[in-house]
Amino acid sequence: MSEYLPGLAGVPATKSNISDIDGEQGILSYRGYPIEQLAEHSTFEETTLLLLDGRLPTRSELETFSDQLKENRRLKFHTRGMMKNLPNTGHPMEMLQTVVASLGMFYPGNECLTGSDACEDINYIHNMSIKIIARIAPIVAMWQHIREGYDPVDSRDDLSHAENFLWMLTGKEPDPLLARIMDVCLILHAEHTINASTFAVLVNASTLSSPYSVIASAIGALSGPLHGGANQRVLEMLQEIGSPEKAEEYVDKRLANKEVIWGMGHREYKTKDPRAIILQKLIDQYMETKAGDVNPMFDIAKAVEQVCEDRLAHKGVYANVDFYSGILYTEMGIPADQFTAIFAMARAAGWLAHWREQLADNRIFRPTQVYTGEPIRKYVPINKR
Numbered sequence: 001m002s003e004y005l006p007g008l009a010g011v012p013a014t015k016s017n018i019s020d021i022d023g024e025q026g027i028l029s030y031r032g033y034p035i036e037q038l039a040e041h042s043t044f045e046e047t048t049l050l051l052l053d054g055r056l057p058t059r060s061e062l063e064t065f066s067d068q069l070k071e072n073r074r075l076k077f078h079t080r081g082m083m084k085n086l087p088n089t090g091h092p093m094e095m096l097q098t099v100v101a102s103l104g105m106f107y108p109g110n111e112c113l114t115g116s117d118a119c120e121d122i123n124y125i126h127n128m129s130i131k132i133i134a135r136i137a138p139i140v141a142m143w144q145h146i147r148e149g150y151d152p153v154d155s156r157d158d159l160s161h162a163e164n165f166l167w168m169l170t171g172k173e174p175d176p177l178l179a180r181i182m183d184v185c186l187i188l189h190a191e192h193t194i195n196a197s198t199f200a201v202l203v204n205a206s207t208l209s210s211p212y213s214v215i216a217s218a219i220g221a222l223s224g225p226l227h228g229g230a231n232q233r234v235l236e237m238l239q240e241i242g243s244p245e246k247a248e249e250y251v252d253k254r255l256a257n258k259e260v261i262w263g264m265g266h267r268e269y270k271t272k273d274p275r276a277i278i279l280q281k282l283i284d285q286y287m288e289t290k291a292g293d294v295n296p297m298f299d300i301a302k303a304v305e306q307v308c309e310d311r312l313a314h315k316g317v318y319a320n321v322d323f324y325s326g327i328l329y330t331e332m333g334i335p336a337d338q339f340t341a342i343f344a345m346a347r348a349a350g351w352l353a354h355w356r357e358q359l360a361d362n363r364i365f366r367p368t369q370v371y372t373g374e375p376i377r378k379y380v381p382i383n384k385r
């Protein structure tokens, strides 16, 4: 029997040509393109098509794809109605998982479930990917208004994916610099090899369940604080610390209590996460435009990172993608409990690329276990226990 490795650390779960991580060097690439180049030159729409199709699109392919995303932004009245009936105290990730799972009922097209050969049809797979990526962003934005008791803001066809999200979320004309920063955040979060939520995609996809079910299960996995949910915890942690001078005491107390520092550490990277480096630069650039009006959370974050480097670098624990993203979202006026839902909006691209890759060479996931329970024994009737 093969060796049991907790958390499947270092165990390959699939073969994939979608993205790659060099954790020793701190390099991340999508389809061979370094993340820094995509963050500088690409858009979320283009990066999504790169992830789905495996190559950079031509101009006309990109225009067609962007139009298809726009055409699929509007949600059915029934979906809105269902959202209005959800408890407004629910966490946005619970809402998102619920609504995405329900899309399979509101929108026909669960061909996989009906036993047809749809799961082998590339047009079906591509169309479902467009529908899901297009719809998650408006769902997240609409929830902000619905939970506050207002009517959602309608989407606009003249705006890009990132711009339209900010428009629908805030109801204000998106600031061009913040919209570009959101676009880059979506690129940075779009894909990351076989992380926990993508593994959930593979397992679910391998049963040929519907893509809505596949993505709903991934949203659930992403919501946990050890994964995407850490971005909300980071901001709450920075708020709790309150000032850079208190960072050292806070970190030391948590470490003494064997508690993790949110936004630090990664299974794959033994360096600072390259996405955290890009996010930190984006904050620097944005703060420069605000003429010294620096977000106080940024100074606290840098102080926490410095203390963590002193205490945790020998374990290869450095800032991950969740450490700095929330500071940027705060600048956009986005509440902390929506951060992970924005992560999901972006990651839908990677999840669906993995869904497609899994279906192209599918075998149901069915690992084994090391049984640690009782040996076979005789049932004891209730009056004899």
Ligand SMILES: CC(=O)SCCNC(=O)CCNC(=O)[C@H](O)C(C)(C)COP(=O)(O)OP(=O)(O)OC[C@H]1O[C@@H](n2cnc3c(N)ncnc32)[C@H](O)[C@@H]1OP(=O)(O)O
Residues within 6 Å of the ligand: 007, 195, 225, 226, 227, 228, 230, 259, 260, 261, 262, 263, 264, 265, 266, 267, 268, 312, 315, 317, 320, 321, 322
């Ligand atoms: C998008 C994302 O999912 S990025 C990750 C987001 N999650 C977080 O930020 C939560 C905080 N981080 C963590 O809990 C972990 O680093 C994880 C879950 C990301 C990775 O977990 P693993 O790969 O299993 O790392 P593991 O727990 O084995 O850590 C190795 C060592 O570093 C320590 N360590 C890892 N992360 C941290 C942290 N954030 N704070 C303090 N110590 C840490 C562990 O205590 C362990 O120390 P030990 O060897 O003395 O026991």
Ligand SMILES: O=C([O-])CC(=O)C(=O)O
Residues within 6 Å of the ligand: 191, 192, 193, 194, 195, 196, 227, 266, 267, 268, 320, 321
């Ligand atoms: O790769 C991981 O384990 C977690 C992560 O950073 C991501 O999913 O973006």
